[in-house]
Amino acid sequence: MTAFSCLRWFVFALNLFFWIAGLGTLGVSLWLRFDPAVADYMRINNGLENFYTAVYILMAVGVIMTLLGFLGCWGAWRESQCMLVCFFIVLVVVFCLELACAILAYTHQETVKRYIENSMYDTVYEHYYRRPEYTEIFDRIQTGLECCGVKSYKDWLSSYFSSEASGRSELGIGAANYGRVPQSCCNEDGLRDYPADCGKSFDKMELYTYEPFLHTKGCSEALYEKVYSNLDVAICVSVIIGALQLVGMVLSMLLCCWISSHKEDDRKTGGYYH
Structure with a gap:
């Protein structure tokens, strides 16, 4: 197997991982959005815009990562420069979205916790039994x-x-x-x-x-733990995925340049670069 074939298969495997990770991210964001306990709380407390903003960003990341995995796999398999360039651009966008989501989730922990407490006190003291x-x-x-x-x-x-x-x-x-x-x-x-x-x-x-x-x-x-359960694990997984995405950016550009170079050589020699 040539170095080019190894690179192509590695990019293909990496994008297969992105596709699976995208489905997983989408699943987690849908759970946070539609979990009955969280949804019930949000129905009577509609001021946590930052929390739902982070959830919607995460949902968008999941959808884009799923499409990203398909683009990358198809581009590597078909040796399509256009697909690989699209993959690189979308990967940059996804990386920025993930970074924004992680910053929101991490920096607003105490804000979310205080808001949950204050709004629950309001419900218990003022609204329960009256409404x-x-x-x-x-x-x-x-x-x-x-x-x-x-x-x-x-x-x-x-x-x-x-x-x-x-x-x-x-x-x-x-x-x-x-x-x-x-x-x-x-x-x-x-x-x-x-x-x-x-x-x-x-x-x-x-x-x-x-x-x-x-x-x-x-x-x-109880509600805070449900929303932020396993946050440390999620952060570690996000760091790993982010590192792999950076690797994916570099490798996709390498593969794209390699394809371009070999196609140019083929035009000159009439050979086939596989």
Whole structure:
């Protein structure tokens, strides 16, 4: 096998990897966009433009990488200079998009975390139980992520839901540690042992008494972990893919120049360069 054939097959294999990586990237971005827990949260909190911007950029990268892999494979297989030049240009665009997406995701971690916490506090304290759409969606979040409140179930004790109008007057209790949480906060044990009144400070006992029957993890942490889970792994994979893309840029130009050079020699000698 000649050096030219080795280079051509290497470029072909590299682009096959890009095609598979593009499908994987597209799959991850679609999961982030349409995951039920994330989608529910975004329905009641539409201020995270930066998060969805990063997701849409990632989606575009996935689509372009899939097409990129096809272009590169076809160009290497057919020895098409036009395809290889297109591959190089698109690869540069994809690399820039990936870099922008990575910067957005990395630099806005704390912003996303603070926004999730603040907007969840707003929902728990002000909207839950007053507005049916907020109540339904936040119940789904608590059930789906097995969480309760913003940082813990204790957040509900200061909420409208657990106030005089909706909780404590019914219980006849006025102390700060008495109140209720939504039934969606209850774990399997709570729903089994207290199917009718799980979450209430019944029997005039403080709510923490029933902690074994509640989800103890806060929903802000649970949602943040879901969005940013395995971020370190994703960054490492992105660095590897970025390095391979740089290699792909160099090799595609080498192959393109080699094809051009050999075609010129063929025209002079009438030979065949394979």
